Amino acid sequence: LPAKETFGFQAEAAQILDLMANSLYSNKEIFLRELISNSSDAIDRFRIERFAAPETAGKEPEDEPRIRVDFDKEAGTITIADNGIGMSRDEVIGNIGTIAKSGTAEFLRAMSGERRGDTALIGQFGVGFYSAFIVADRVTLTTRRAGLPADEGVRWTSEGKGEYTVETVERAERGTTIVLHLREGEDELLNEHRLRSVIKRYSDHIGRPILLCGDDTPVNQATALWARPKSELKEQDYNDFYRQLTNDFADPLAHVHVKVEGRYEYTLLLFVPSQAPYDLWLPQSLQGVRLHVQRVFVLEDTDRLMPRYLRFVRGVIDSADLPLNVSREILQGGQAMDHIRSSAVKRVLKLLKDMADGEPEKYATFWKEFGATLKEGVPDDPAHRDDIARLLRFTSTKHADVSLADYVSRMKEGQDKIYYLLAPGLSDAASSPHLEAFREKDIEVLLLDDAVDNFVVTALPHFEDKRLQSVAQGPPDFGDLEDAADKEAAEQAGADYAGLVGKLKEHLDGRAFDVRVTSRLTSSPACIVANEAETEFALAQRLRGTGL
Ligand code: ADP
Numbered sequence: 001l002p003a004k005e006t007f008g009f010q011a012e013a014a015q016i017l018d019l020m021a022n023s024l025y026s027n028k029e030i031f032l033r034e035l036i037s038n039s040s041d042a043i044d045r046f047r048i049e050r051f052a053a054p055e056t057a058g059k060e061p062e063d064e065p066r067i068r069v070d071f072d073k074e075a076g077t078i079t080i081a082d083n084g085i086g087m088s089r090d091e092v093i094g095n096i097g098t099i100a101k102s103g104t105a106e107f108l109r110a111m112s113g114e115r116r117g118d119t120a121l122i123g124q125f126g127v128g129f130y131s132a133f134i135v136a137d138r139v140t141l142t143t144r145r146a147g148l149p150a151d152e153g154v155r156w157t158s159e160g161k162g163e164y165t166v167e168t169v170e171r172a173e174r175g176t177t178i179v180l181h182l183r184e185g186e187d188e189l190l191n192e193h194r195l196r197s198v199i200k201r202y203s204d205h206i207g208r209p210i211l212l213c214g215d216d217t218p219v220n221q222a223t224a225l226w227a228r229p230k231s232e233l234k235e236q237d238y239n240d241f242y243r244q245l246t247n248d249f250a251d252p253l254a255h256v257h258v259k260v261e262g263r264y265e266y267t268l269l270l271f272v273p274s275q276a277p278y279d280l281w282l283p284q285s286l287q288g289v290r291l292h293v294q295r296v297f298v299l300e301d302t303d304r305l306m307p308r309y310l311r312f313v314r315g316v317i318d319s320a321d322l323p324l325n326v327s328r329e330i331l332q333g334g335q336a337m338d339h340i341r342s343s344a345v346k347r348v349l350k351l352l353k354d355m356a357d358g359e360p361e362k363y364a365t366f367w368k369e370f371g372a373t374l375k376e377g378v379p380d381d382p383a384h385r386d387d388i389a390r391l392l393r394f395t396s397t398k399h400a401d402v403s404l405a406d407y408v409s410r411m412k413e414g415q416d417k418i419y420y421l422l423a424p425g426l427s428d429a430a431s432s433p434h435l436e437a438f439r440e441k442d443i444e445v446l447l448l449d450d451a452v453d454n455f456v457v458t459a460l461p462h463f464e465d466k467r468l469q470s471v472a473q474g475p476p477d478f479g480d481l482e483d484a485a486d487k488e489a490a491e492q493a494g495a496d497y498a499g500l501v502g503k504l505k506e507h508l509d510g511r512a513f514d515v516r517v518t519s520r521l522t523s524s525p526a527c528i529v530a531n532e533a534e535t536e537f538a539l540a541q542r543l544r545g546t547g548l
């Protein structure tokens with residue numbers, strides 16, 4: 001056997017280890033949740049590989065999947081062992097010594113910010129294995145990859161201080177065993193009762209049996225919650241499951257749980273969180289919806305299971321039709337997946353609609369956290385545009401939290417358009433001269449101040465049969481609200497000021513597209529209007545701070 005080799009951790013890994021060892025004080029016991037969740041993933045990956053590689057992993061004994069947790073009071077150790085897929089030597093070095101994960105830098109930043117020392121961040125950033133060093137000052141991991149011979153076992157050891165060693169060892173059974181040598185002062189964990197309650201609290205819904213101290217009765221439920229009949233489940237069960245799934249400390253706002261049988265068979269259990277995660281606006285969110293195939297966890301994905309504008313949705317999709325070795329490519333193509341995805345989108349939009357109709361206060365919370373994300377669906381998802389349009393909320397010259405349906409129900413007699421003003425800040429919007437004539441006529445105008453609103457109104461020319469009309473673009477247009485006297489007065493004014501308009505045009509030649517007399521203003525002498533070629537949002541931004 002080759003001698004022990006020593007390696008240095010990558011700089012970021014070393015920083016994370018240092019953090020684990022020295023600055024985490026709350027909920028230290030979450031290390032167990034992280035290691036158990038790795039074991040559970042490893043068991044799922046083994047089940048997939050047994051089918052995919054019958055000549056290697058397929059030759060492994062068909063023992064019952066299980067995760068064992070034990071402790072030794074004398075030695076001061078806790079051991080977590082699984083019969084999952086295990087790791088080869090290269091995998092150990094690649095997966096444990098290297099952190100090439102998108103979340104790492106963010107994690108370090110978040111940890112040095114106001115949430116310093118908050119263990120809740122660990123699960124959210126996927127740096128779970130290292131959490132062993134919260135309570136241990138030495139960790140030994142022994143593993144053997146499914147399908148490799150017994151003499152290709154690997155032992156990895158580290159004190160979490162910049163280096164680790166790797167050596168090749170004999171190991172008959174596949175899977176991974178992790179031994180934590182507890183730091184001084186962590187002895188209270190060496191207690192069956194204590195470990196049981198930690199497992200119950202954080203890992204109850206792990207779909208594999210967790211066996212404690214040689215006992216054959218699992219500590220956890222060990223069944224997939226979503227596969228249980230709805231009638232058996234209480235609100236609390238869903239909330240517990242959600243918190244274990246996401247590591248969120250808050251309960252979700254709402255969930256939808258459906259089993260679909262028919263041409264395709266699948267179960268959806270999807271949640272709307274009550275708070276936006278830190279990474280909602282990063283180019284790549286880290287947590288998404290988890291895809292299972294017949295209870296076996298296959299992958300977690302943020303783009304292909306849910307459209308981008310619903311990226312805040314968490315939960316599980318379990319399909320009976322997809323192959324176990326489903327690839328990310330299959331996710332993009334296949335009919336079964338297309339069907340499931342579109343059904344999932346419909347269910348989520350329906351869930352939101354029911355919330356908006358039945359629990360407006362809850363919906364206001366949702367809108368505050370995720371409204372700007374949902375709006376992206378108007379340009380991005382034409383198939384559901386009408387449903388999304390009904391979920392939108394705006395501020396107007398008269399009310400907050402205005403839906404388009406509210407607006408329409410309050411329209412003036414003779415009004416046939418939904419008027420809006422795009423402006424980068426609500427205070428700018430409220431004082432805009434474009435609103436003067438609308439105030440005069442007591443017409444409500446929606447004030448759109450979000451950067452994405454520009455795309456929303458471009459993609460949504462109509463709501464029901466009402467056109468959305470900017471108050472700042474093109475010539476003023478009151479439709480049927482304009483009476484004959486107004487028109488006559490406007491024409492008269494046009495004639496009266498033709499000379500002045502001619503002079504102004506000459507003077508502004510090359511700088512203004514057109515100059516015209518308007519009835520849109522009541523107290524300001526003049527205003528600048530965007531033409532069709534320039535979006536008014538861009539115009540407003542360009543004019544910001546120029547005094548116009
Ligand atoms: P994550 O689980 O988010 O990938 P972790 O830090 O928890 O991050 O684990 C890093 C990697 O180490 C895992 O992705 C996996 O490849 C490997 N690993 C950890 N624990 C085990 C285990 N018990 N069996 C097999 N592989 C494991």
Ligand code: MG
Nearest residue numbers: 034038128129
């Ligand atoms: Mg993990």
